[in-house]
Amino acid sequence: MANDQFGKKVQTQSNKEVFFISDFSNLDIKKVVITDVIILDYSNKEGCRGFLNQIRSSFVESIYLTPVFILSINEDVDSFTKSLTDGTVHSLQEEAFIGPFQAIEQRIRQLQSTNNQDQEIKILNKILRYYYTRQSRMKPIISAKSHTGYSFPLLSLHYQNVNTEEKFSILDKLVSKEFLRPRYEDLVHLCNNCYSGFLNYREVCPKCSTSDLYTENLIHHFVCANVAPESDFINGDQMVCNKCNRMLRHIGVDYDKPSLIYTCNNCGHHFQESVMQALCMSCESVHNVDSLLERKIYNYELTALGEESAIGGLVPSEKQDAEMAGFIGFSTFNIFLKYEIERIKNSGKTSSAGSLSLRTPAALSNSLGVKYNTVVTEVAEFIKNATLATDILTFINSNTFLIISPDNDKFRLESLLNNIRHSVQKLIDSNIDEANIMVKIKAENIDSTKNHNDLINSLLTNNGAG
Secondary structure (H helix, E strand, O other): OOOOOOOEOOOOOOOEEEEEEOOOOOOOOOHHHOOOOEEEEEEOOHHHHHHOOOOHOOOOOHOOOOOOOEEEOOOOOOOOHOOOOOOOOEOOHHHHHHHHHHHHHHHHOOOOOOOOOOOHHHHHHHHHHHHHHHOOOEOOOOOOOOOOOOOHHHHOOOOOHHHHHHHHHHHHHHHHHOOOEEEEEEEEOHHHHHOOEEEEEEOOOOOOOOEEEEEEEEEOOOOOOEEEEHHEEEEEEEOOOOOOOOOOOOOOOOOOEEHHHHHHEOOOOOOOOEEEEEEEEEOOOOEEEEOOOEEEEEEEOHHHHHHHHHHHHOOOOOHHHHOOOOOOOHHHHHHHHHHHHHHHHOOOEEEEEEEEEEEEHHHHHHHOOHHHHHHHHHHHHHHHHHOOOOOOOEOOOOOOOEEOOOOOOHHHHHHHHHHHHHHHHHHHHOOOOOOOOEEEEEEEEEEOOOHHHOOOHHHHHHOEEE
16 A cells, blocks of 8 residues: 655755655655655665666656655765666755756756657667756666676666667667767676676686696606606605606706696596686576677767757657658668768768757647647758758757758858748747747768768757857
8 A cells, every 4th residue: 555645845945846755665656746856765775776766667757757866874875776866965955956956857848748659769768868867978887686797777677687688789779870979888798698797717628528627737857858747747755757767856957847737537638728618607508708799888978969869759760751751761861971971072072961950948849749740840841842852851850850962062051041940930930829949050061070970969069050
């Protein structure tokens, strides 16, 4: 039975709905939506972690995006819990959390509503929106509980160890779509059967593959050139050559130890080069080390494209393509842009690329619903008709359009975009009362100094012309 009392309300000067929770028994997760800030008592670590995981694992935005702080006096918060919260406070005073809370709240207000039931799209949206509203990097933490040894806490709430391949696939997809920019952290070796990093590396006999080996020094007797295991020279307390019967007294003068020799306790085989194998402690499969999977571990930051997508929300690409005839998918646009950069590099010609963005308050687009989508479709139609037949068009979300204009410099494209901007602004103002939608444009020449990713990020960053 859920608690009627959802923690203790904290009195604040800003009159925000701030709740402090120390009793985690039978809490109703749905009551999170009525809060502005939640502070969890870390003195009950298990209860705190459990309820925090419930909040962050929800797919309801008004729940999983809620600012959550940890009350801890000793700063001993574990890294998994810390990575899912918005900070640690030492008191319930508003000054302890009001700054980070206001920054998060402001970014949450920018998010436009989405209604997508596709499970993968929901997870992609969640990752983008969580880290956009926090303006933080998605960092891995070292975790013995994780299959690979590294955990991405927000992602791991939706993927168990057995789904490691899917978890990597989600991250790779966000990078390939250029929503995330990776930064190297580490390289791990994983079982190629179950993706576990819990491996036991051991030397084994090349004949019978057992790891029950005995090693000893190999002795080289200088006088007679006899080479044999050290045990063959032991005679009581002395070392005597079993070939010439001379006594070995001084290393470096009578003999040396050029290497080791292995003896298999299972089959008796003697050898100098052992075989290195890895036993997976999770699925018990055995691998040669050169067949293990290598996986680079990164931390990730949102690109400008990722931030745009976080605000507008992702929808399945096939749905986008169907909704706007005359526009190509973003991945195809990227391919055209890469080719155009190469063409400019080799031909010396001038081409340009540009962006047109609708800066729409989220509350407005959310309240307009279908009507806003209709206006965006009309804007897209207008852009398609106003640009040249050779121009290549795409869109990132319902707010941002990108253009490649082959063999035209940025001044021509900027002039065209400026004319479109004035017309689109009139179109919006005539369709929506008190729209308060700003139309921003930006144009750049395409050259070899920027790759396609840097160019797109530049077009989406501070595109304040107009």
